[in-house]
Structure formats: C-alpha cells, structure tokens
Amino acid sequence: MFDGIQRRVVSLWFPRLSSDRVLRTRPTDHPFVLTLKESNANRIHCLNAAAEQQGLYRGMSFSDARAFCPDLISQVARPDLDAQFLAALRRWGLRWCPWVAREGTDGLVLDITGSAHLFGGEQAMLEGMRQRLERAGLSIRLGLGDTRGAAWARAHYGADAALEDLPVEALRLDQSIATGLKRMGLRRIGQLSTMPRAPLARRFGPDLLLRLDQALGDRPEQISPEAEPPHYGIRMTLPDPIGLEDDVMAAANRLLIRLCDKLHAQQAGARMLCLTLRRVDSHAQQVELRLARPMRDPTRILPLFRHGVSQIDAGFGIDQVRLEAVQVESLPAEQITQTGNRDCARQDDLITRIGTRIGLDNVQRFLPADSHIPERAFIIVPATHAQAGGDWISPNPRPLRIFPPEPISATGNRPPDRFRWRRMALRTARATGPERIAPEWWLDDPDWRSGLRDYWRVETVQGRRLWLFHTPQKPGWFVQGEFA
Known part of the structure; x- marks a missing residue:
C-alpha cells in the first residue's frame, strides 16, 4: 500500500522478442528461426509462430529442425541487439508511467499505481499497450496484479486466472524446485500456500518461500527504474545565419564549454566529437574529430576543429550548430603536480592534428611485447592505443x-x-x-x-x-x- 492507494503492477512479456525484432523490417510467412551456438552445437534461440506450427521449439538442434522443415529460414541470433531493442522498449514504456524496469531478457515491468486514470482506467491502458505493440509487429502477453510476482505469473501463465489456480512455475522458480514440488503433488500455488512452511524451507531452501511471499504481497519487491545514461549533445539555434569561419568557431567554442562542463561532472572525456552545421536550406554538414586521448579541455579541443571547419561550405548561411560527444571514455580527476603533464598533452594534440589529415589509425607507434626474441620484442599499434603498452625494460641493450x-x-x-x-x-x-x-x-x-x-x-x-x-x-x- 502507498498512502492508502493499492499498488498495481503490469508485466509485459515478449515471447518472441528476438524473432520479432528481425521480422519487423523483413516480414515472412515461412518458418523462421534464430540460432545460437550452445555447447558446440547450433540450437534454436527464438522462432516465429509458423515455425512452432511445424513442431519446432526453443533449444532444438538446428540440424534436426532443418530435417523437420526443409524450407526453414534461419539467421544467427544477436543477443546484444536484442538487449538494445528491449532498452528502447523500456524508454517507450515511460509514456505510461515513470516506473519502468526490464524483467529478464524478454520482458518489462511497470508500476502503474496512480497512473491508470490518465488513460481511462486499467483495462483501457492495457488495451492501448497491446494495440500499439501489435501494430509494431511484436507478440505480447500482459499481466496485471497487486504485486510484481502476480503480474509476472499472469503474463506467463494466464492473464485472467486467479493467482491460486496458476502452476507453481508461475512463482519464478528454478525448474528443479518446480519439478520437486510436482513430485510431492503440489502443482498449484493455492496448494503450496496452505502447506507448512518449515518443511518446505528445509527441503527447497529459502528462495521458494521468498517467491511465494512476493507473489502474495507478504514481502515487498521493488521496481527500480533504470537511470537514463547521460547524453552528451548540445544544440544552438542562431537568430541570424552565419557563414564566416570565425563565427562558426565562436559558436563551437560556446558549445564546447557547456559540453566539457557536463563531461567534467561525469568524470568522462570525449574521444570522438561530431560538429553538425545545418544550413538555411536544411542541408547539414558534419565535422568529425577523433582525439588521441580522452579530453574535456575546451581550450585544447577548439583549435583542433579549425581544419575541418575550414572545409565547410556555408552556402546561404548556417542557422543551427550541434555538438555531440559520439564516443566517451572514463577520465577521472588526476592529482596536479608541479611539473604537470604538458609534454604528453602537446604530443596528443600533435597526433590528433596529424590524424585529422591522414587518419588517426595511420599514426603508429612501437610498443614493447612480452618476448625475449628480438624480432618479437615489439609490436606496432596506432599511437592512440599506446597507453596499453608497458615500459621498455631489457637487461641488455638492444640496437636501434x-x-x-x-x-x-x-x-x-x-x-x-x-x-x-x-x-x-x-x-x-x-x-x-x-x-x-x-x-x-x-x-x-x-x-x-x-x-x-x-x-x-x-x-x-x-x-x-x-x-x-x-x-x-x-x-x-x-x-x-x-x-x-
């Protein structure tokens, strides 16, 4: 309960998240599967409804699947892209309520307490979610409950069923625990809730009772919304178009100061910057700057943009300037010494200037390698990666x-x-x-x-x-x- 308001939770389960992500842009009516290599064998990771109708299932060997279904269409699964897609769906969920979190690798959980009336009630909200997701080409199962566990159980095992009538697997238990409960004749949550707790804890451990209490609401289970990653992009719209190189550099300087302040607050440094200049005819040009080291000093970064800005065709004028740190790395604060590190800073700036003309990866440097063989005692790497190497230590001198x-x-x-x-x-x-x-x-x-x-x-x-x-x-x- 939250100040007299009954807590309400919605669980969104995407049973075919991986295959739906691929088929949204390339739909097909033929059986389709995504494969993933597990234990030196290709197995089905996800599949569409047409493949399930052919008798295929998750975890099935891909060679067996091809034998059952010769016209099977397959593709290699990309769990990293699936995670990015689920993260995008989580951001979409923020339109319904501010408390949205990911549930495993194929689901979302939303705390809609106090938000349903904004969309015409709970049923209208759920129907709106369903329609929008189905129009996007996603298979969806929804569950609503007073607890996170109850919502998850209804999404996976029956949206309209009472919690006591659902199988014990709906408590988010390990398969071994669920199998053990069934052998004892405990198949439903209602049967389990009436059993003595001490024997169950001794036999199956504390996780069983924890999941049961969370589903029934006897123990709280929080929904912690994920923090949005910092966005390192700043835009400036100009009242009058500009075209002179000095004016563009002045606008870039103002953006750099604000961007570097944000980087300093996050203890980060930019490795790649993109300056986008939009002309009055809506045509945009970009100036990319790759830095030899993570940096957040505007006085050092600004002159490095001069060469790229000089190549820009301003046309009839530039009315918008946008600066974004495309690649960011950690840059913690360092102890200031009397001598400082001015020589290294000048060297990094020189590498960046040369790299803008010939390519940063073409500026190379020798680094020591872990070998006593003279021909193998060094490697050649881009100068921007030189910090990964160790010191040149040799008990005997080596020729130049x-x-x-x-x-x-x-x-x-x-x-x-x-x-x-x-x-x-x-x-x-x-x-x-x-x-x-x-x-x-x-x-x-x-x-x-x-x-x-x-x-x-x-x-x-x-x-x-x-x-x-x-x-x-x-x-x-x-x-x-x-x-x-």
Whole structure:
C-alpha cells in the first residue's frame, strides 16, 4: 500500500522478442528461426509462430529442425541487439508511467499505481499497450496484479486466472524446485500456500518461500527504474545565419564549454566529437574529430576543429550548430603536480592534428611485447592505443635498428677479428658478450629453427657498432642489428 492507494503492477512479456525484432523490417510467412551456438552445437534461440506450427521449439538442434522443415529460414541470433531493442522498449514504456524496469531478457515491468486514470482506467491502458505493440509487429502477453510476482505469473501463465489456480512455475522458480514440488503433488500455488512452511524451507531452501511471499504481497519487491545514461549533445539555434569561419568557431567554442562542463561532472572525456552545421536550406554538414586521448579541455579541443571547419561550405548561411560527444571514455580527476603533464598533452594534440589529415589509425607507434626474441620484442599499434603498452625494460641493450640476419664469413665461437659486411671490410676493436637467447619452443618460427643464438656487441675500428650472433648448433655468424 502507498498512502492508502493499492499498488498495481503490469508485466509485459515478449515471447518472441528476438524473432520479432528481425521480422519487423523483413516480414515472412515461412518458418523462421534464430540460432545460437550452445555447447558446440547450433540450437534454436527464438522462432516465429509458423515455425512452432511445424513442431519446432526453443533449444532444438538446428540440424534436426532443418530435417523437420526443409524450407526453414534461419539467421544467427544477436543477443546484444536484442538487449538494445528491449532498452528502447523500456524508454517507450515511460509514456505510461515513470516506473519502468526490464524483467529478464524478454520482458518489462511497470508500476502503474496512480497512473491508470490518465488513460481511462486499467483495462483501457492495457488495451492501448497491446494495440500499439501489435501494430509494431511484436507478440505480447500482459499481466496485471497487486504485486510484481502476480503480474509476472499472469503474463506467463494466464492473464485472467486467479493467482491460486496458476502452476507453481508461475512463482519464478528454478525448474528443479518446480519439478520437486510436482513430485510431492503440489502443482498449484493455492496448494503450496496452505502447506507448512518449515518443511518446505528445509527441503527447497529459502528462495521458494521468498517467491511465494512476493507473489502474495507478504514481502515487498521493488521496481527500480533504470537511470537514463547521460547524453552528451548540445544544440544552438542562431537568430541570424552565419557563414564566416570565425563565427562558426565562436559558436563551437560556446558549445564546447557547456559540453566539457557536463563531461567534467561525469568524470568522462570525449574521444570522438561530431560538429553538425545545418544550413538555411536544411542541408547539414558534419565535422568529425577523433582525439588521441580522452579530453574535456575546451581550450585544447577548439583549435583542433579549425581544419575541418575550414572545409565547410556555408552556402546561404548556417542557422543551427550541434555538438555531440559520439564516443566517451572514463577520465577521472588526476592529482596536479608541479611539473604537470604538458609534454604528453602537446604530443596528443600533435597526433590528433596529424590524424585529422591522414587518419588517426595511420599514426603508429612501437610498443614493447612480452618476448625475449628480438624480432618479437615489439609490436606496432596506432599511437592512440599506446597507453596499453608497458615500459621498455631489457637487461641488455638492444640496437636501434634491427633487420633480418645477414651472414658473414667467420669461424669459431668468438667474434672474428676481421670480416666483410655489406661490401665493407671491417676490423673488430672491442666485443662484449655473449648473451645467449633460446628459441621459444611454443612458437614455430622458421628463423629460429637453428636453435640457440649467442649475441655479441661488436665495435669496429671503422666506427660501426654492430649486433652479431653465433649459432652453436649450426656454426655460423650473422649481423642482425646496428647500434646508434
């Protein structure tokens, strides 16, 4: 009870949510199923009414379904898109009442207490929901009750039935508990409510009594509406059209300040911004800006828009400017130090400026890799992902330039006093080593099939500082790198 008002709850169940989502745009009268891989086998995840009439069911092997129904139309299920679709339906439910939440992966629950009279009463409200959802191409089952559990039970097992006459499965129990109750002869909720509670709790655990009390209203069950995600979009409508580049930048600056204030309040930073400029002829142009790092400083972001804004054709004028943070990442507050992080900020701005011209992913950087093999000790990634790498830590120095091994004529297990490399006659002045590196046995690298390598740092009289290695198993000397 809420201040003398009887609580009323509506449960919306979409028994074919996944298939309805797909068939809304591509309807068909033929049997249609969505498949999902489970335990190394494709099984039916959802199906339409025509497929059910052919004897197909959820969880059925897809190969068996094709044998039963040769003209079956199938598609791979997308649970992520189903979740997005259900979230959109939850937002649609807010037109009926402010308390709407998702119920599992295929349902909604609405607390319509005090809202039904706005739509002509409860039955008129339910009929309005049904008609709108059916016009949208969705299969719908509705249930109304004084509790969340009762509404769910009627939506799944009978909208007009009394709660006591519904099967025990209507209490949202695990299948094992429902099977155990049936073996005891308890098939209806009414039978279960008259049984002694202590033996039931000892045998089936506390969840059984909790679900029973929630359905009967003896224990409260809240409906917590989901918080709307923050929207990072700001729009400005201009009283007079503008066309000069400086005027557009001034409008973008005003929007940036407001947007960055919102980002700062959410401890977030923008990674991708979209500036939309609508002309008086209703034609819109966009300037996209991808940032090297999450940012929320308008003084740093604004100059980065200059190149894209300069390419805009204002036509007869721009009367509306909209700025949206399309991609947002977490950016918690950092401790301010005396030195600050000014050099990194300048580097990020430079990467962003270059990326706006050649593509942000084309600006690349070397990062250390977890391998002691010289050729595998680094990876090349976009510079925007460079923070994911670790530090360059090596117990022994590595040359600045590494290239494929180049053989030289030499014998013995120590660096030769004289040798020729790239048509140059060189003489060893100093040699440091060896550093033995063994191949990684879990990788089949043809360049390392010769086995161990003993690396030497060789300084020549001619000034060359080379990285040589010797292969003991198959004697030979090679040059693989050169120090700066």
